Amino acid sequence: MSYVDGGAATKLLGELAHDGVVDASGPYGRFCLHEGDVHPRYLLLATGTGVTPYRAMLPQIAALLEKGGREVVLLYGARSEEELLYGDEFEAFAQQHPGFVFHGCLSRRPRAHPLPTDRSGHVQTVLAELAPSADRDIAYLCGNPNMVDAAFTVLKDFGLPVPQIRREKYISSR
Numbered sequence: 001m002s003y004v005d006g007g008a009a010t011k012l013l014g015e016l017a018h019d020g021v022v023d024a025s026g027p028y029g030r031f032c033l034h035e036g037d038v039h040p041r042y043l044l045l046a047t048g049t050g051v052t053p054y055r056a057m058l059p060q061i062a063a064l065l066e067k068g069g070r071e072v073v074l075l076y077g078a079r080s081e082e083e084l085l086y087g088d089e090f091e092a093f094a095q096q097h098p099g100f101v102f103h104g105c106l107s108r109r110p111r112a113h114p115l116p117t118d119r120s121g122h123v124q125t126v127l128a129e130l131a132p133s134a135d136r137d138i139a140y141l142c143g144n145p146n147m148v149d150a151a152f153t154v155l156k157d158f159g160l161p162v163p164q165i166r167r168e169k170y171i172s173s174r
Contacts (some may be wrong), residue, residue: 004044014065022148031142031168033060038136039164040070043130045123045151046078048085050143050170055086073101073130079108082170091115124150132158138166147168 004010011090017023031053033042033151043062044054054061054074060167064070078084081104094117104111105119105126119126124147132139132155148169155165 022143029138032167033057033064033140034166039058039136040069041112041126041131041137042072043137043139043155044072044074044149045077045127045141045143046074047123047147048170050168051076051090053142053168054138054140055089058089060095061100062097067096069101069136071101073103075103075119075123075126075130077105077107077143080106081109081111091117122150123147124154127151127154128158132160134159134161134164138164140166140168142168143170144160 012022033100042061046054051074054076061072065072076087076090078087081087082121084104084106087102087104094100094102101117103117103119103126104115104122105121107120107122110120115128119129123143137160139160141149141151148167152165154166156162
């Protein structure tokens with residue numbers, strides 16, 4: 001979670017007593033892997049807490065990879081290593097599941113000990129390295145609306161048709 005000046009959640013959580021309770025409900029979204037998708041490569045792009053749906057998809061991704069003939073690439077953008085939510089889990093999953101590649105895309109500060117899969121820069125910039133293809137790829141985008149919009153444009157420029165680009169934007173309460 002990020003501090004948002006004047007944000008409703010920032011105020012609520014910032015003023016919450018140490019033993020305070022927050023009631024929550026949901027999630028109510030429909031952002032999930034679709035059973036009918038049969039593309040050879042899945043491109044999952046995220047920033048910030050937009051990576052949490054992909055964490056929930058890991059069992060489904062494991063089953064997909066077990067069938068063979070599929071690759072899943074997760075590009076996860078953060079400013080620094082400290083902001084890579086569940087980064088260790090995704091790295092471990094990649095070690096245990098051939099066909100799953102995790103790229104931490106660090107836009108401000110690289111790791112003290114970079115991993116070979118780390119990338120420097122924003123997700124939408126790193127995306128071009130993967131040379132998306134309409135014949136091979138389906139893309140899932142979740143996170144900051146600016147990243148989602150920019151990645152959507154990159155994917156369309158590479159020729160992906162809109163039905164092969166699934167999007168979920170989160171919005172700030174600013």
